[in-house]
Amino acid sequence: MGATLSQLTQWLAERWRAERPAGRLALTPARLLRWAVLLLLLGPTALGLAGLVAPAFGLWPALxxxxxSAIAWQRWWALPGLADGLRLTLVSGIGGTLLAxxxxxxxxxxxxxxRFGERLERLLAPVLAMPHLALALGLLWLAAPSGVLMRLLLAPFEVLVPPQYPLPDAHGITLALGLALKEAPFLMLMAQTALSRLPVTAQLQAGQALGYSIPQLRWRIxxxxxxxAxxxxxxxxxxxxxxVVDVAQVLGPTRTPTLAVxxxxxxxxSDPSSRLPASVGALLLALLVxxxxxxxxAVGRYLLNRHRDWVLDNPAPRAAVRPGRKGQRGRVIRVLLGTVTAVSLLAFAVxxxxSLARSWFFPSLLPARWGLESWQxxxxxxxxxxxxxxxLAVLVATxxxxxxxxxxEREREVGRLRGFVVCLYLPLLLPQASFLFGFQVGWLSLGADPGWVGVVIGHxxxxxxxxxxxxxxxxxxxxxxxxxxARLLGRSRLEVLIGIRLRLMLRPLAISWAVAFAVSIAQYVPTVVLGGGRVPTLTTETLALATGADPRLTAVAACLQACLPLLIFLLARAVPAGRALAPIRG
Structure with missing residues:
Protein backbone atom coordinates (compact mmCIF):
# COMPACT_ATOMS: atom_id res chain seq x y z
CA MET A 1 0.00 0.00 0.00
CA GLY A 2 2.84 2.37 0.86
CA ALA A 3 4.50 1.68 -2.48
CA THR A 4 1.23 2.40 -4.29
CA LEU A 5 0.76 5.73 -2.49
CA SER A 6 4.35 6.75 -3.19
CA GLN A 7 3.91 5.91 -6.88
CA LEU A 8 0.72 7.98 -7.00
CA THR A 9 2.45 10.91 -5.29
CA GLN A 10 5.37 10.74 -7.72
CA TRP A 11 3.02 10.52 -10.69
CA LEU A 12 1.01 13.54 -9.52
CA ALA A 13 4.20 15.56 -9.04
CA GLU A 14 5.42 14.64 -12.53
CA ARG A 15 2.09 15.59 -14.07
CA TRP A 16 2.13 18.91 -12.22
CA ARG A 17 5.67 19.75 -13.39
CA ALA A 18 4.84 18.69 -16.96
CA GLU A 19 1.91 21.10 -17.07
CA ARG A 20 3.87 24.16 -15.98
CA PRO A 21 5.31 25.69 -19.18
CA ALA A 22 7.90 28.39 -18.54
CA GLY A 23 7.37 28.16 -14.80
CA ARG A 24 3.69 29.13 -14.99
CA LEU A 25 0.65 26.87 -14.84
CA ALA A 26 -1.55 27.29 -17.92
CA LEU A 27 -5.13 26.72 -16.74
CA THR A 28 -7.64 25.34 -19.22
CA PRO A 29 -11.15 23.94 -18.61
CA ALA A 30 -10.03 20.41 -19.47
CA ARG A 31 -7.05 20.64 -17.13
CA LEU A 32 -9.16 22.06 -14.29
CA LEU A 33 -11.77 19.33 -14.69
CA ARG A 34 -9.08 16.65 -14.76
CA TRP A 35 -7.60 17.92 -11.49
CA ALA A 36 -11.11 18.19 -10.03
CA VAL A 37 -11.64 14.50 -10.83
CA LEU A 38 -8.32 13.58 -9.21
CA LEU A 39 -9.23 15.63 -6.13
CA LEU A 40 -12.61 13.91 -5.96
CA LEU A 41 -11.01 10.47 -6.15
CA LEU A 42 -8.02 11.02 -3.89
CA GLY A 43 -9.33 13.62 -1.41
CA PRO A 44 -12.09 11.61 0.30
CA THR A 45 -10.00 8.46 0.17
CA ALA A 46 -6.99 10.06 1.84
CA LEU A 47 -9.22 11.91 4.33
CA GLY A 48 -11.03 8.67 5.12
CA LEU A 49 -7.88 6.68 5.80
CA ALA A 50 -6.46 9.52 7.91
CA GLY A 51 -9.74 9.84 9.82
CA LEU A 52 -9.46 6.25 11.02
CA VAL A 53 -6.10 6.58 12.73
CA ALA A 54 -6.92 9.07 15.49
CA PRO A 55 -10.14 7.36 16.74
CA ALA A 56 -8.45 3.96 16.53
CA PHE A 57 -5.93 5.20 19.10
CA GLY A 58 -8.54 6.70 21.39
CA LEU A 59 -8.27 10.31 20.20
CA TRP A 60 -11.67 11.84 19.45
CA PRO A 61 -12.17 15.23 21.13
CA ALA A 62 -15.76 15.55 19.92
CA LEU A 63 -16.70 12.53 22.05
CA SER A 69 -4.92 5.43 24.63
CA ALA A 70 -5.51 1.79 23.82
CA ILE A 71 -9.14 1.81 24.93
CA ALA A 72 -10.45 1.41 21.38
CA TRP A 73 -8.30 -1.69 20.81
CA GLN A 74 -9.30 -3.18 24.16
CA ARG A 75 -12.99 -2.74 23.36
CA TRP A 76 -12.53 -4.22 19.90
CA TRP A 77 -10.76 -7.37 21.05
CA ALA A 78 -13.35 -7.81 23.81
CA LEU A 79 -16.16 -8.14 21.26
CA PRO A 80 -17.54 -11.72 20.96
CA GLY A 81 -17.44 -13.70 17.73
CA LEU A 82 -14.55 -11.91 16.01
CA ALA A 83 -12.90 -15.17 14.87
CA ASP A 84 -16.16 -16.44 13.34
CA GLY A 85 -16.75 -13.06 11.71
CA LEU A 86 -13.27 -13.17 10.16
CA ARG A 87 -13.86 -16.70 8.87
CA LEU A 88 -17.20 -15.73 7.32
CA THR A 89 -15.66 -12.64 5.75
CA LEU A 90 -12.87 -14.64 4.10
CA VAL A 91 -15.10 -17.50 2.96
CA SER A 92 -17.78 -15.28 1.43
CA GLY A 93 -15.42 -12.65 0.00
CA ILE A 94 -12.78 -14.92 -1.50
CA GLY A 95 -15.28 -17.63 -2.46
CA GLY A 96 -17.64 -15.21 -4.21
CA THR A 97 -14.77 -13.59 -6.12
CA LEU A 98 -13.34 -16.94 -7.23
CA LEU A 99 -16.73 -18.13 -8.47
CA ALA A 100 -17.27 -14.87 -10.39
CA ARG A 115 -24.29 -15.98 -30.93
CA PHE A 116 -24.90 -17.66 -27.59
CA GLY A 117 -22.58 -15.14 -25.96
CA GLU A 118 -24.45 -12.21 -27.54
CA ARG A 119 -27.79 -13.58 -26.31
CA LEU A 120 -26.28 -14.15 -22.87
CA GLU A 121 -25.03 -10.56 -22.74
CA ARG A 122 -28.52 -9.28 -23.51
CA LEU A 123 -30.02 -11.46 -20.76
CA LEU A 124 -27.36 -10.44 -18.26
CA ALA A 125 -28.09 -6.75 -18.80
CA PRO A 126 -31.04 -6.75 -16.33
CA VAL A 127 -28.89 -8.60 -13.77
CA LEU A 128 -26.15 -6.01 -14.18
CA ALA A 129 -28.65 -3.18 -13.65
CA MET A 130 -30.33 -4.86 -10.66
CA PRO A 131 -29.07 -3.61 -7.27
CA HIS A 132 -27.24 -6.08 -5.07
CA LEU A 133 -29.85 -5.92 -2.32
CA ALA A 134 -32.79 -6.67 -4.62
CA LEU A 135 -31.02 -9.66 -6.15
CA ALA A 136 -30.09 -10.94 -2.67
CA LEU A 137 -33.72 -10.81 -1.54
CA GLY A 138 -34.89 -12.56 -4.71
CA LEU A 139 -32.33 -15.33 -4.27
CA LEU A 140 -33.32 -15.77 -0.62
CA TRP A 141 -37.00 -16.19 -1.50
CA LEU A 142 -36.05 -18.42 -4.41
CA ALA A 143 -33.88 -20.87 -2.44
CA ALA A 144 -35.68 -20.81 0.92
CA PRO A 145 -37.15 -24.10 2.26
CA SER A 146 -40.58 -22.93 1.11
CA GLY A 147 -39.19 -21.07 -1.90
CA VAL A 148 -39.98 -21.43 -5.58
CA LEU A 149 -37.14 -23.84 -6.37
CA MET A 150 -38.20 -26.26 -3.65
CA ARG A 151 -41.83 -26.03 -4.80
CA LEU A 152 -40.77 -26.90 -8.35
CA LEU A 153 -38.69 -29.86 -7.17
CA LEU A 154 -41.36 -31.28 -4.85
CA ALA A 155 -44.39 -30.59 -7.08
CA PRO A 156 -44.52 -34.17 -8.53
CA PHE A 157 -44.39 -35.73 -5.04
CA GLU A 158 -47.28 -33.76 -3.48
CA VAL A 159 -45.29 -32.82 -0.39
CA LEU A 160 -47.32 -30.58 1.92
CA VAL A 161 -44.63 -29.63 4.45
CA PRO A 162 -41.43 -27.93 3.24
CA PRO A 163 -38.10 -29.48 4.23
CA GLN A 164 -36.09 -27.75 6.92
CA TYR A 165 -32.54 -26.58 6.25
CA PRO A 166 -30.70 -23.46 7.41
CA LEU A 167 -30.78 -20.58 4.96
CA PRO A 168 -28.70 -18.49 5.09
CA ASP A 169 -26.17 -21.08 6.14
CA ALA A 170 -23.72 -20.56 8.99
CA HIS A 171 -20.62 -20.90 6.79
CA GLY A 172 -21.15 -18.00 4.37
CA ILE A 173 -21.65 -20.20 1.30
CA THR A 174 -25.04 -18.65 0.49
CA LEU A 175 -23.49 -15.20 0.65
CA ALA A 176 -20.62 -16.28 -1.62
CA LEU A 177 -23.04 -17.66 -4.22
CA GLY A 178 -25.13 -14.50 -4.16
CA LEU A 179 -22.08 -12.29 -4.62
CA ALA A 180 -20.81 -14.45 -7.49
CA LEU A 181 -24.13 -14.22 -9.36
CA LYS A 182 -24.10 -10.43 -9.10
CA GLU A 183 -20.40 -9.76 -9.77
CA ALA A 184 -19.93 -12.18 -12.69
CA PRO A 185 -21.90 -9.95 -15.16
CA PHE A 186 -19.71 -6.99 -14.19
CA LEU A 187 -16.51 -8.96 -14.84
CA MET A 188 -17.94 -10.18 -18.14
CA LEU A 189 -18.61 -6.57 -19.14
CA MET A 190 -15.03 -5.64 -18.24
CA ALA A 191 -13.75 -8.66 -20.20
CA GLN A 192 -15.81 -7.57 -23.20
CA THR A 193 -14.27 -4.08 -22.94
CA ALA A 194 -10.79 -5.63 -22.79
CA LEU A 195 -11.53 -7.77 -25.85
CA SER A 196 -12.64 -4.70 -27.80
CA ARG A 197 -9.13 -3.25 -27.35
CA LEU A 198 -7.35 -6.36 -28.61
CA PRO A 199 -6.74 -7.36 -32.27
CA VAL A 200 -8.90 -10.44 -31.76
CA THR A 201 -9.63 -11.10 -35.44
CA ALA A 202 -5.98 -10.91 -36.47
CA GLN A 203 -4.89 -13.16 -33.61
CA LEU A 204 -7.56 -15.78 -34.36
CA GLN A 205 -6.77 -15.79 -38.07
CA ALA A 206 -3.05 -16.19 -37.41
CA GLY A 207 -3.69 -18.99 -34.95
CA GLN A 208 -6.04 -20.84 -37.30
CA ALA A 209 -3.40 -20.61 -40.03
CA LEU A 210 -1.08 -22.49 -37.66
CA GLY A 211 -3.64 -25.24 -37.12
CA TYR A 212 -5.21 -24.24 -33.82
CA SER A 213 -8.94 -24.32 -33.21
CA ILE A 214 -10.94 -21.34 -31.95
CA PRO A 215 -11.42 -22.79 -28.40
CA GLN A 216 -7.69 -23.46 -28.16
CA LEU A 217 -6.85 -19.93 -29.25
CA ARG A 218 -9.26 -18.48 -26.73
CA TRP A 219 -7.65 -20.47 -23.93
CA ARG A 220 -4.04 -20.06 -25.04
CA ILE A 221 -3.98 -16.51 -26.45
CA ALA A 229 -6.49 -6.47 -18.44
CA VAL A 244 -20.21 -5.84 1.65
CA VAL A 245 -22.90 -4.87 4.16
CA ASP A 246 -26.41 -4.88 2.69
CA VAL A 247 -26.12 -8.24 0.92
CA ALA A 248 -24.42 -9.76 3.99
CA GLN A 249 -27.34 -8.71 6.16
CA VAL A 250 -29.71 -10.64 3.88
CA LEU A 251 -27.70 -13.69 2.75
CA GLY A 252 -25.19 -13.85 5.61
CA PRO A 253 -25.56 -15.61 8.97
CA THR A 254 -27.66 -13.77 11.53
CA ARG A 255 -26.01 -14.97 14.74
CA THR A 256 -22.43 -14.14 13.78
CA PRO A 257 -22.26 -11.35 11.20
CA THR A 258 -19.32 -10.57 8.96
CA LEU A 259 -16.78 -7.97 10.01
CA ALA A 260 -18.29 -5.27 7.81
CA VAL A 261 -21.79 -5.80 9.23
CA SER A 270 -26.81 4.62 20.33
CA ASP A 271 -23.65 4.86 22.45
CA PRO A 272 -21.25 7.23 20.61
CA SER A 273 -18.23 5.61 22.27
CA SER A 274 -18.94 2.45 20.25
CA ARG A 275 -17.40 4.25 17.28
CA LEU A 276 -13.95 3.87 18.85
CA PRO A 277 -13.81 0.07 18.45
CA ALA A 278 -15.58 0.52 15.09
CA SER A 279 -12.62 2.64 13.94
CA VAL A 280 -10.22 -0.12 15.01
CA GLY A 281 -12.25 -2.70 13.11
CA ALA A 282 -12.44 -0.47 10.02
CA LEU A 283 -8.66 -0.05 10.07
CA LEU A 284 -8.11 -3.79 10.45
CA LEU A 285 -10.63 -4.53 7.68
CA ALA A 286 -8.73 -2.21 5.33
CA LEU A 287 -5.48 -3.99 6.18
CA LEU A 288 -7.17 -7.36 5.65
CA VAL A 289 -8.41 -6.33 2.20
CA ALA A 298 0.74 -12.84 -6.40
CA VAL A 299 -1.30 -16.00 -7.05
CA GLY A 300 -2.67 -14.51 -10.27
CA ARG A 301 0.80 -13.67 -11.59
CA TYR A 302 2.01 -17.15 -10.69
CA LEU A 303 -0.88 -18.84 -12.53
CA LEU A 304 -0.45 -16.64 -15.60
CA ASN A 305 3.28 -17.42 -15.69
CA ARG A 306 2.54 -21.14 -15.39
CA HIS A 307 -0.01 -20.82 -18.18
CA ARG A 308 2.58 -19.08 -20.38
CA ASP A 309 5.14 -21.79 -19.68
CA TRP A 310 2.58 -24.47 -20.49
CA VAL A 311 1.72 -22.78 -23.80
CA LEU A 312 5.41 -22.56 -24.72
CA ASP A 313 6.07 -26.19 -23.75
CA ASN A 314 3.02 -27.47 -25.70
CA PRO A 315 3.10 -25.58 -29.00
CA ALA A 316 1.71 -28.38 -31.18
CA PRO A 317 -2.00 -28.08 -32.08
CA ARG A 318 -4.21 -30.74 -30.60
CA ALA A 319 -7.47 -29.88 -32.26
CA ALA A 320 -7.75 -33.19 -34.07
CA VAL A 321 -6.94 -35.44 -31.12
CA ARG A 322 -10.20 -35.43 -29.20
CA PRO A 323 -12.61 -33.03 -30.87
CA GLY A 324 -15.65 -34.55 -29.17
CA ARG A 325 -14.36 -33.78 -25.69
CA LYS A 326 -13.61 -30.15 -26.61
CA GLY A 327 -17.12 -29.65 -27.97
CA GLN A 328 -18.70 -31.40 -24.98
CA ARG A 329 -16.75 -29.24 -22.56
CA GLY A 330 -17.98 -26.09 -24.32
CA ARG A 331 -21.58 -27.29 -24.16
CA VAL A 332 -21.28 -27.96 -20.44
CA ILE A 333 -19.95 -24.46 -19.85
CA ARG A 334 -22.73 -22.91 -21.91
CA VAL A 335 -25.37 -24.90 -20.00
CA LEU A 336 -23.85 -23.73 -16.70
CA LEU A 337 -23.83 -20.10 -17.82
CA GLY A 338 -27.41 -20.38 -19.05
CA THR A 339 -28.49 -21.90 -15.72
CA VAL A 340 -26.82 -19.15 -13.72
CA THR A 341 -28.48 -16.49 -15.88
CA ALA A 342 -31.88 -18.18 -15.55
CA VAL A 343 -31.58 -18.32 -11.75
CA SER A 344 -30.74 -14.61 -11.59
CA LEU A 345 -33.68 -13.66 -13.81
CA LEU A 346 -36.00 -15.97 -11.86
CA ALA A 347 -34.97 -14.20 -8.65
CA PHE A 348 -36.20 -10.94 -10.14
CA ALA A 349 -39.48 -12.58 -11.17
CA VAL A 350 -39.98 -13.92 -7.62
CA SER A 355 -45.15 -8.04 -4.21
CA LEU A 356 -48.49 -8.89 -5.88
CA ALA A 357 -49.38 -11.91 -3.73
CA ARG A 358 -52.16 -11.65 -1.17
CA SER A 359 -51.80 -15.29 -0.09
CA TRP A 360 -49.11 -17.67 -1.27
CA PHE A 361 -48.75 -20.86 0.73
CA PHE A 362 -46.58 -23.91 0.24
CA PRO A 363 -46.66 -25.97 -2.01
CA SER A 364 -48.53 -23.77 -4.53
CA LEU A 365 -46.34 -22.61 -7.41
CA LEU A 366 -48.32 -19.37 -7.78
CA PRO A 367 -50.25 -17.24 -5.30
CA ALA A 368 -53.82 -18.24 -4.60
CA ARG A 369 -54.92 -14.61 -4.52
CA TRP A 370 -53.46 -11.53 -6.13
CA GLY A 371 -53.81 -7.90 -5.15
CA LEU A 372 -52.28 -4.43 -4.98
CA GLU A 373 -52.82 -3.89 -1.25
CA SER A 374 -49.11 -4.29 -0.50
CA TRP A 375 -48.25 -1.71 -3.13
CA GLN A 376 -50.79 0.77 -1.77
CA LEU A 392 -29.82 11.65 -6.22
CA ALA A 393 -29.14 9.06 -8.94
CA VAL A 394 -29.94 11.56 -11.71
CA LEU A 395 -27.51 14.13 -10.26
CA VAL A 396 -24.74 11.61 -9.59
CA ALA A 397 -25.05 9.93 -13.01
CA THR A 398 -24.98 13.27 -14.83
CA GLU A 409 -10.88 14.89 -23.71
CA ARG A 410 -7.88 15.64 -21.50
CA GLU A 411 -6.36 12.29 -22.49
CA ARG A 412 -6.54 13.36 -26.12
CA GLU A 413 -4.38 16.39 -25.25
CA VAL A 414 -1.66 14.77 -23.15
CA GLY A 415 -2.00 11.09 -24.02
CA ARG A 416 -2.97 8.14 -21.86
CA LEU A 417 -3.11 9.07 -18.17
CA ARG A 418 -1.56 5.93 -16.75
CA GLY A 419 -1.75 6.89 -13.10
CA PHE A 420 -5.33 8.04 -13.46
CA VAL A 421 -6.58 4.46 -13.81
CA VAL A 422 -5.10 3.57 -10.40
CA CYS A 423 -6.64 6.72 -8.90
CA LEU A 424 -9.95 5.77 -10.50
CA TYR A 425 -9.99 2.33 -8.91
CA LEU A 426 -8.71 3.47 -5.52
CA PRO A 427 -12.19 3.99 -3.94
CA LEU A 428 -13.23 0.59 -5.32
CA LEU A 429 -10.11 -1.17 -4.02
CA LEU A 430 -10.71 -0.08 -0.42
CA PRO A 431 -13.57 -1.39 1.74
CA GLN A 432 -16.44 1.07 1.97
CA ALA A 433 -16.93 0.40 5.67
CA SER A 434 -13.34 1.52 6.29
CA PHE A 435 -12.51 4.75 4.52
CA LEU A 436 -16.11 6.09 4.58
CA PHE A 437 -16.09 5.95 8.38
CA GLY A 438 -12.84 7.89 8.39
CA PHE A 439 -14.18 10.27 5.74
CA GLN A 440 -17.16 11.05 7.96
CA VAL A 441 -14.83 11.83 10.86
CA GLY A 442 -12.77 14.15 8.68
CA TRP A 443 -15.90 15.63 7.08
CA LEU A 444 -17.37 16.52 10.47
CA SER A 445 -14.04 17.88 11.71
CA LEU A 446 -14.11 20.35 8.80
CA GLY A 447 -17.38 21.76 10.13
CA ALA A 448 -19.64 20.08 7.56
CA ASP A 449 -22.92 18.46 8.54
CA PRO A 450 -24.07 15.00 7.43
CA GLY A 451 -26.62 15.23 4.67
CA TRP A 452 -27.04 15.59 0.94
CA VAL A 453 -23.61 17.00 0.07
CA GLY A 454 -21.75 14.13 1.73
CA VAL A 455 -24.08 11.54 0.20
CA VAL A 456 -23.59 12.99 -3.31
CA ILE A 457 -19.82 12.88 -2.89
CA GLY A 458 -19.98 9.33 -1.55
CA HIS A 459 -22.16 8.11 -4.41
CA ALA A 486 -14.46 19.11 -39.17
CA ARG A 487 -11.39 20.77 -37.66
CA LEU A 488 -9.93 21.25 -41.14
CA LEU A 489 -13.16 23.05 -42.10
CA GLY A 490 -12.61 25.57 -39.32
CA ARG A 491 -14.78 24.25 -36.51
CA SER A 492 -13.60 24.70 -32.92
CA ARG A 493 -12.80 21.77 -30.68
CA LEU A 494 -15.92 22.35 -28.56
CA GLU A 495 -18.15 22.46 -31.65
CA VAL A 496 -16.63 19.21 -32.90
CA LEU A 497 -17.05 17.56 -29.51
CA ILE A 498 -20.72 18.52 -29.15
CA GLY A 499 -21.76 18.41 -32.79
CA ILE A 500 -20.02 15.21 -33.88
CA ARG A 501 -18.58 12.96 -31.20
CA LEU A 502 -21.23 13.32 -28.49
CA ARG A 503 -24.10 13.20 -31.01
CA LEU A 504 -22.72 10.06 -32.64
CA MET A 505 -22.13 8.47 -29.24
CA LEU A 506 -25.60 9.05 -27.82
CA ARG A 507 -26.20 5.37 -27.13
CA PRO A 508 -22.86 4.70 -25.33
CA LEU A 509 -23.35 7.89 -23.34
CA ALA A 510 -26.86 6.82 -22.38
CA ILE A 511 -25.66 3.36 -21.32
CA SER A 512 -22.83 4.88 -19.27
CA TRP A 513 -25.34 7.22 -17.64
CA ALA A 514 -27.66 4.29 -16.89
CA VAL A 515 -24.84 2.28 -15.29
CA ALA A 516 -23.89 5.21 -13.06
CA PHE A 517 -27.59 5.64 -12.22
CA ALA A 518 -27.84 1.99 -11.15
CA VAL A 519 -24.67 2.24 -9.06
CA SER A 520 -26.07 5.25 -7.20
CA ILE A 521 -29.39 3.51 -6.55
CA ALA A 522 -27.58 0.51 -5.00
CA GLN A 523 -25.37 2.45 -2.55
CA TYR A 524 -26.09 1.67 1.09
CA VAL A 525 -23.00 2.36 3.24
CA PRO A 526 -22.30 5.86 1.77
CA THR A 527 -25.95 6.81 2.30
CA VAL A 528 -26.09 5.58 5.89
CA VAL A 529 -22.67 6.83 7.02
CA LEU A 530 -22.43 10.16 5.20
CA GLY A 531 -26.14 10.96 5.32
CA GLY A 532 -26.44 10.49 9.06
CA GLY A 533 -29.92 9.02 8.61
CA ARG A 534 -31.19 12.23 7.02
CA VAL A 535 -31.35 10.97 3.43
CA PRO A 536 -33.59 7.90 3.25
CA THR A 537 -33.42 6.05 -0.07
CA LEU A 538 -35.00 2.95 -1.52
CA THR A 539 -31.94 0.91 -0.55
CA THR A 540 -31.98 1.95 3.11
CA GLU A 541 -35.75 1.49 3.35
CA THR A 542 -35.64 -1.91 1.63
CA LEU A 543 -33.06 -3.21 4.08
CA ALA A 544 -35.05 -1.80 7.00
CA LEU A 545 -38.20 -3.57 5.75
CA ALA A 546 -36.25 -6.81 5.21
CA THR A 547 -35.96 -7.18 8.98
CA GLY A 548 -39.74 -6.94 9.37
CA ALA A 549 -42.35 -9.68 9.40
CA ASP A 550 -44.19 -8.96 6.13
CA PRO A 551 -42.22 -10.07 3.06
CA ARG A 552 -44.77 -8.47 0.74
CA LEU A 553 -43.86 -4.93 1.82
CA THR A 554 -40.19 -5.81 1.46
CA ALA A 555 -40.91 -7.17 -2.03
CA VAL A 556 -42.58 -3.92 -3.06
CA ALA A 557 -39.57 -1.88 -1.92
CA ALA A 558 -37.15 -4.31 -3.59
CA CYS A 559 -39.22 -4.26 -6.78
CA LEU A 560 -39.08 -0.46 -6.88
CA GLN A 561 -35.35 -0.55 -6.21
CA ALA A 562 -34.80 -3.05 -9.03
CA CYS A 563 -37.27 -1.68 -11.59
CA LEU A 564 -36.03 1.92 -11.47
CA PRO A 565 -32.48 1.23 -12.77
CA LEU A 566 -33.78 -1.54 -15.04
CA LEU A 567 -36.22 0.86 -16.71
CA ILE A 568 -33.47 3.45 -17.15
CA PHE A 569 -31.15 0.81 -18.60
CA LEU A 570 -33.77 -0.41 -21.10
CA LEU A 571 -34.46 3.18 -22.17
CA ALA A 572 -30.72 3.71 -22.65
CA ARG A 573 -30.46 0.59 -24.79
CA ALA A 574 -33.36 1.89 -26.92
CA VAL A 575 -31.65 5.22 -27.62
CA PRO A 576 -31.05 5.37 -31.40
CA ALA A 577 -27.60 5.86 -32.81
CA GLY A 578 -26.88 9.55 -32.92
CA ARG A 579 -26.41 11.64 -36.03
CA ALA A 580 -23.91 14.39 -36.59
CA LEU A 581 -25.01 17.92 -37.23
CA ALA A 582 -25.87 19.13 -40.70
CA PRO A 583 -22.90 19.32 -43.11
CA ILE A 584 -20.38 21.81 -41.81
CA ARG A 585 -19.73 24.71 -44.11
CA GLY A 586 -16.45 26.53 -44.06
Missing part, protein backbone atom coordinates in the same frame (compact mmCIF):
# COMPACT_ATOMS: atom_id res chain seq x y z
CA UNK A 64 -14.60 13.55 25.04
CA UNK A 65 -11.55 11.37 24.27
CA UNK A 66 -8.66 13.83 24.21
CA UNK A 67 -5.69 11.59 25.05
CA UNK A 68 -4.06 8.80 23.08
CA UNK A 101 -13.81 -15.17 -11.98
CA UNK A 102 -14.45 -18.80 -12.95
CA UNK A 103 -17.77 -17.88 -14.56
CA UNK A 104 -16.05 -15.10 -16.48
CA UNK A 105 -13.33 -17.48 -17.66
CA UNK A 106 -16.01 -19.92 -18.77
CA UNK A 107 -17.72 -17.16 -20.73
CA UNK A 108 -14.42 -16.23 -22.37
CA UNK A 109 -13.62 -19.84 -23.25
CA UNK A 110 -16.99 -20.94 -24.57
CA UNK A 111 -19.27 -17.99 -25.29
CA UNK A 112 -17.36 -14.78 -26.06
CA UNK A 113 -17.94 -13.66 -29.64
CA UNK A 114 -20.56 -16.34 -30.37
CA UNK A 222 -7.02 -14.44 -25.46
CA UNK A 223 -7.55 -15.68 -21.91
CA UNK A 224 -4.22 -14.50 -20.40
CA UNK A 225 -4.47 -11.12 -22.14
CA UNK A 226 -7.99 -10.50 -20.86
CA UNK A 227 -7.23 -11.70 -17.33
CA UNK A 228 -4.30 -9.29 -17.11
CA UNK A 230 -9.23 -7.03 -15.84
CA UNK A 231 -6.90 -7.41 -12.86
CA UNK A 232 -8.10 -4.13 -11.33
CA UNK A 233 -11.83 -4.98 -11.78
CA UNK A 234 -11.18 -8.34 -10.09
CA UNK A 235 -9.50 -6.47 -7.24
CA UNK A 236 -12.52 -4.18 -6.97
CA UNK A 237 -14.85 -7.20 -6.81
CA UNK A 238 -12.67 -8.78 -4.11
CA UNK A 239 -12.63 -5.58 -2.02
CA UNK A 240 -16.40 -5.22 -2.33
CA UNK A 241 -17.08 -8.86 -1.48
CA UNK A 242 -14.91 -8.72 1.63
CA UNK A 243 -16.63 -5.57 2.92
CA UNK A 262 -20.38 -5.69 12.77
CA UNK A 263 -18.69 -2.37 11.98
CA UNK A 264 -21.92 -0.79 10.74
CA UNK A 265 -23.76 -2.03 13.82
CA UNK A 266 -21.12 -0.46 16.08
CA UNK A 267 -21.11 2.78 14.10
CA UNK A 268 -24.89 3.12 14.35
CA UNK A 269 -25.02 2.19 18.03
CA UNK A 290 -4.96 -5.06 1.23
CA UNK A 291 -3.28 -8.29 2.37
CA UNK A 292 -5.80 -10.53 0.60
CA UNK A 293 -5.53 -8.47 -2.59
CA UNK A 294 -1.73 -8.65 -2.48
CA UNK A 295 -1.86 -12.42 -2.06
CA UNK A 296 -4.43 -12.69 -4.84
CA UNK A 297 -2.25 -10.61 -7.16
CA UNK A 351 -39.71 -10.38 -6.24
CA UNK A 352 -42.43 -9.17 -8.61
CA UNK A 353 -44.76 -12.09 -7.79
CA UNK A 354 -44.18 -11.72 -4.04
CA UNK A 377 -49.55 0.29 1.78
CA UNK A 378 -45.86 0.48 0.89
CA UNK A 379 -46.08 3.41 -1.52
CA UNK A 380 -47.69 5.58 1.14
CA UNK A 381 -44.46 5.41 3.14
CA UNK A 382 -41.88 5.14 0.35
CA UNK A 383 -42.66 8.34 -1.55
CA UNK A 384 -39.85 10.33 0.05
CA UNK A 385 -37.32 7.53 -0.34
CA UNK A 386 -38.28 7.06 -3.99
CA UNK A 387 -37.93 10.78 -4.72
CA UNK A 388 -34.57 10.96 -2.93
CA UNK A 389 -33.22 7.94 -4.80
CA UNK A 390 -34.40 9.25 -8.17
CA UNK A 391 -33.00 12.77 -7.93
CA UNK A 399 -21.89 14.43 -12.94
CA UNK A 400 -20.17 11.07 -13.49
CA UNK A 401 -20.70 11.13 -17.27
CA UNK A 402 -19.67 14.79 -17.58
CA UNK A 403 -16.47 14.21 -15.62
CA UNK A 404 -15.72 11.06 -17.63
CA UNK A 405 -16.05 12.99 -20.90
CA UNK A 406 -13.76 15.71 -19.52
CA UNK A 407 -11.12 13.13 -18.62
CA UNK A 408 -11.31 11.51 -22.06
CA UNK A 460 -20.03 9.89 -7.00
CA UNK A 461 -16.90 8.16 -5.68
CA UNK A 462 -18.31 4.83 -6.81
CA UNK A 463 -20.45 5.88 -9.80
CA UNK A 464 -17.64 7.74 -11.60
CA UNK A 465 -15.37 4.67 -12.06
CA UNK A 466 -18.21 2.61 -13.52
CA UNK A 467 -19.29 5.42 -15.86
CA UNK A 468 -15.70 5.86 -17.06
CA UNK A 469 -15.16 2.12 -17.56
CA UNK A 470 -18.42 1.70 -19.48
CA UNK A 471 -17.60 4.61 -21.80
CA UNK A 472 -13.90 3.83 -22.30
CA UNK A 473 -14.36 1.17 -25.01
CA UNK A 474 -16.80 3.08 -27.29
CA UNK A 475 -14.78 6.27 -26.84
CA UNK A 476 -11.56 4.56 -27.95
CA UNK A 477 -13.25 2.96 -30.99
CA UNK A 478 -14.67 6.24 -32.32
CA UNK A 479 -13.51 7.16 -35.84
CA UNK A 480 -11.46 10.32 -35.32
CA UNK A 481 -11.34 11.06 -39.04
CA UNK A 482 -14.76 12.72 -38.77
CA UNK A 483 -13.42 15.13 -36.17
CA UNK A 484 -10.26 15.80 -38.16
CA UNK A 485 -12.34 16.71 -41.22
Missing amino acids: GFEEV VLLTMGWLAAAAGT LMPQVMR IALPIGAVLAYSLA RLVELWRD IVVMALGA IAVQ QALSGLGGAFSNSLW LAVMLSVAVF LLFALPYAWLTLAGPWARFDVRLEQA
